[in-house]
Amino acid sequence: MDLTFSPDQEAFRMEARTWLQANVPSPGSLRSLDTAEGFEDHRAFERTLFEAQWSVVSWPKAFGGREVGIMEWLIFEEEYYRAGGPRRVSQNGIFLLAPTLFEFGTDAQQSRYLPAMASGEEIWCQGWSEPDAGSDLASIRSRATKTEGGWLLTGQKTWCSRGAFAHRCFGIFRTDPSAERHRGLTYFLIDMATPGVTVRPIAQLDGETGFAEVFFDDVFVSDEDVLGGIGEGWKVAMATAGSERGISLRSPARYTEAAGKLIDLLAAHSQEVGALGLDPRGAIADDVVKAYVDAEAYKLHTYMTATKVREGHKVGAEASATKIFWSETDVNLHQAALRLLGPDAELMVPNGHGGLDLSDWLDGYLFALSGPIYAGTNEIQRNVVAERMLGLPRA
Amino acid sequence: MDLTFSPDQEAFRMEARTWLQANVPSPGSLRSLDTAEGFEDHRAFERTLFEAQWSVVSWPKAFGGREVGIMEWLIFEEEYYRAGGPRRVSQNGIFLLAPTLFEFGTDAQQSRYLPAMASGEEIWCQGWSEPDAGSDLASIRSRATKTEGGWLLTGQKTWCSRGAFAHRCFGIFRTDPSAERHRGLTYFLIDMATPGVTVRPIAQLDGETGFAEVFFDDVFVSDEDVLGGIGEGWKVAMATAGSERGISLRSPARYTEAAGKLIDLLAAHSQEVGALGLDPRGAIADDVVKAYVDAEAYKLHTYMTATKVREGHKVGAEASATKIFWSETDVNLHQAALRLLGPDAELMVPNGHGGLDLSDWLDGYLFALSGPIYAGTNEIQRNVVAERMLGLPRA
């Protein structure tokens, strides 16, 4: 066991830190990711990252990466969050689709899509959930029928994150109408500009539109844009689902960074407490530390998992445990912050409590609340943990 | 709405308080209820209560009661817990069986059993659960076959509280072997001294034996000891189950009294805290107040329910909500106490923390932990609340 980083890794960290310090936009200078203008602001930053080879550090150099290992990726992420880097608009592509493309994509598909994804030129949305499917992917109804040189897609996808503004969409459709459940599904890579695609943005709680419904009406997709073979959609999609829940999406730095800010907020609050007469016994303090401890525990667990991955082990049902843990940690962390803020919590104005904007905590809370729901609800993940890690019988 | 007591009620309270002050044994002077000697100590106190007409205040005078209403019963209970009265060894009889006897018993059965129950002369145990039934009463397998003048009972009952030392047992047996689930069951009143009854005490966590398994091997029960008719066992048992979960068993005084002692424990702890350097931020304080608030809320809810009952309304699915709430409150209350006691919590020695013996809190905790389990697990109660109070579909 060695919990230190090598000199090369430390050098890599310093290089990243230096570059990020100089290039990460100051807080608030990018407009909201869930608006058309903000979407473009974030794309521009992706381009900056890409040009300095920081957008996809673990990828092959041919596609714009640095070919570094998983530990270096974690180091980069730590530095990215430490520097206060903005949310990644290319996330669906680089974290969800890319691992699948690396595993199932043809050389042509990889060269065609990966660099454009890494540079922010093409932003992807995901087309998985359907109005009557939700977390139950196997009940998908959208269908694709064979046509000359390709397929015609028809149906409706919903909760497509980034769907309002994305250029491309990856999703699964039923290619064999007689097959049921997991069978007869195929994974497609779709150009959102194709005739027949209609996007209806979905307004969120805060009125912004990070999600969309996407309607497909005989949308043509060529045979080259089938990923992983006809009828193989379920297998390919499960690989992506693994990514979404697993290590590649949720770097611990995101939580440890927020936990640090939460501690600062508590310290600032404790100084005010005498004057305010609010909650003098500080019952909230324990919640704050609990959130901090969980964020740190998540980091340690990730390093352990990364070690396993690097040594060739597969991540199995632990990915479900991981999903439950980070999503609950994220909620607890933001909930503790909102409790500290008290009646100020609902205000959407920056006012510098604990060095952070109020609205950042509120935004973070709304975002965190979706954690237990997306990427397979935690209810489903708990079934997986119970059945596969504890051997409980299926219902 | 009137939340005050009438002068008559206040007079009743003072009478009870005066008597209890003079007659309740000092703490620790009765040996443990779950031992043979302690069982007799507690029976002797029941006799004292009975002779002064305090053992079953709400019963008709003919059976040893005072014929007072439900509010007076609540007042008596408040005073009983306030005085530190011991656990009632006659509880299964007076709180569980008696309501059923009043509803379904013949005059002869009532005269035969109620006074002896009220005086502690005959202590009852319950014979419901079976090794393979648990909370699922309808899957009962113990059977009764008709014989001259009565029935022969065969089978096994388990988790019979007070079973190790009780004189009589009430329980349901299958009288129609061809019937399934809820049908063909009959409720019997059984003399534990009948040949064929074998009692095997079950040692609990603390080594004592409040529970027993009871084996029946062609045990004769006369026709007069059928309660509520052949094949009516399910209906009659459900009435008792209602009592067990409902208002008559769990007087709020039990929780409010413990909550008060918990507050005292916290106050004592807070004075020590500086010297001990233990948990200076007192995160436990919030748990303590939460337990206090819940105990008080339970009291208020009970007064509201009592008002309804007095005005002729039936208690329905609310009894399930009530069961969930008191059992969780009881656990939380004792858990907060044990947290305050820290490493002293597991000691089974009196050492006067906060004026209470350590072992009282530990005993109370072990007892409380069974709350979510007995009388229909809280899992099942939650199904009832969801289905009947919120209208959710059955599985």
Add this chain to the structure above:
Amino acid sequence: MRFSFTDEQLAFRSAVADVLSDWCTPADLHARYVELNAEAGRSHARWNALAGLGVTGLVVPEHLGGLGLTDLDLIGIAEEAGAVVLPEPLATTAGVVFGTLGSVPGMEERLAAAIDDLMTATFGGVDFGAERHRVSTTLNEGIASTPRVAHCHADLLLLVVVIDGATELHLVDREEVTVDATPALDLTRELGTIHWRPTEGTLLASGSHADRFVEQLVERSALYAAAELLGLCQAMLTLTASYVTERKQFGVPVGSFQAVKHHLAGARVRLEFARPAVYRAAYTLANGEPTLAHDVSMAKSLAADAADEAARVSLQCHGAIGYTYEYDLHFAMKRAWGLSAAWGDARSHRARILDLVVESRS
């Protein structure tokens, strides 16, 4: 001891509930949310329908133009207003401001006129703390600024300020103030900072006299927030129960899954046991009992926890649709989040209870 409402009380509550459900549908709320960015304040038609029932003067003595009833008659109505997420300040006007003004000497005419003119009213300038109340109004060259006032576009504003070390309570007209709306998650409560000028003419009480009124105003604010939270809690659970009964996954209603049932049942139980505490506090208030602080803190902490749990569970049982602006859940959820933290959150109230109980036992 009779812990229940009278038939008259229940009938009046039910009549108001009918008006509320006619006038304040989810469609109205959707429209209101859009509207609020343009012309803020209230829906005059709806407010007139409600206030026309006499609800705003419910606890005001009859000789001052009120109905001469008590907080026990009003508390259930506040619950109903919560259940429909009524954007207008019904409980604040009737329960908090008019409920207090009825006992302020010299206010008789003003109050009678306000009731008669179907005015809305609000109260601001104090934060709830565990041990005491902190005045939040700041003063700069004679101009007072009171932050985070809910229903900031009300006709009448009862505001607190400290001048030369003494608390002052002022009654200010809408025309005399500048409103600076504060962006917040729950638009329907219309938070804003009020800029105003305390004068002889607006002064209602000062010093210890004012402190007593402020104390009552704060208890009333917390209590009526608790009542609204009960209604919000009920509304969220009802909406969610109906959603999970309709919505199918893996071929069966989501509501038949045990985990969903248990989450919702847990929240329903919290609601069941919060309700009596709120009613008891209303009784304490109506009867001038000395346990008001303790009883209000019980009510607010239980109602806030119940509503928080209902909000979390509802969102979870809805899945992604609960996040959307178009679906109805967010109205009640945002309002519940806001009211749960307003006038002392559950923990602040529990901290106060601890002080009071420790004191009373020693």
Add this chain to the structure above:
Amino acid sequence: MRFSFTDEQLAFRSAVADVLSDWCTPADLHARYVELNAEAGRSHARWNALAGLGVTGLVVPEHLGGLGLTDLDLIGIAEEAGAVVLPEPLATTAGVVFGTLGSVPGMEERLAAAIDDLMTATFGGVDFGAERHRVSTTLNEGIASTPRVAHCHADLLLLVVVIDGATELHLVDREEVTVDATPALDLTRELGTIHWRPTEGTLLASGSHADRFVEQLVERSALYAAAELLGLCQAMLTLTASYVTERKQFGVPVGSFQAVKHHLAGARVRLEFARPAVYRAAYTLANGEPTLAHDVSMAKSLAADAADEAARVSLQCHGAIGYTYEYDLHFAMKRAWGLSAAWGDARSHRARILDLVVESRS
């Protein structure tokens, strides 16, 4: 960065686990529980089998008769000892007492003999507090009384006392003390008050020198308790998973109910994330890193919470049978309750973490 054990470490752990599972079955525990009231101390046969593997001297340098390995080699073994609810003080002897004595000058011979004689050892006289350690030993006419010492019948006792304001650390033989057993829920940890006489001959260190050792002893105690808790947690979950898979209700295994699954999964997740924190703290200890206090508190708070949740969930999923003396669950459950509170409960450790983190950030 390589966060995993070596193959050798895993193999050794596995070898010890085999011995433990041979020698410490539920039947042995049942027998032990009966026995304990008569002759306390240890099962000599079992202890000799374990100590004979060299485990007690595992972290002691080779020249002192140990195996010269590190706490990273021992931590997983402590976990295995927890998993079988081993009544003997394996982790306390090897990890806490011998692990510390190895660095006390002048102890060489004594330690080598103790390892050679397969002795058991324990440590007592200090309570864990959020900000500092409090000595619990009292002194009366030259006789010291140390309460709540676990494994009070050990051969060697490392005890703390304050004399004339200075901390003193003493090493006392079993023969030199009087043991006054304390009735406790978990009999296997054998709590007791030790009456003993501090002398020149027993004195090991005093003043700031002693403080440093005591500090290390306390951190080691908390860390090894955390490791045992992981094992206990795993054991309770395994037992419960197998019970709910066998046990049927309403015609199906109880473990197929979603509510049961979700309870158990929740506890399993807590265990999953507690484990790396315990291993990290062992690494920190083995490498003398300056973050020991922080890392031990992370480990203990996470492990205690995981074990508490596992105990509660296990009892709940078992129903009534979990309450019985004859069924095996109570061994692990009682031990978990005891160890969770010993050497600082989760909250005390979180309070310490807060201090350390606030300090490091400001």
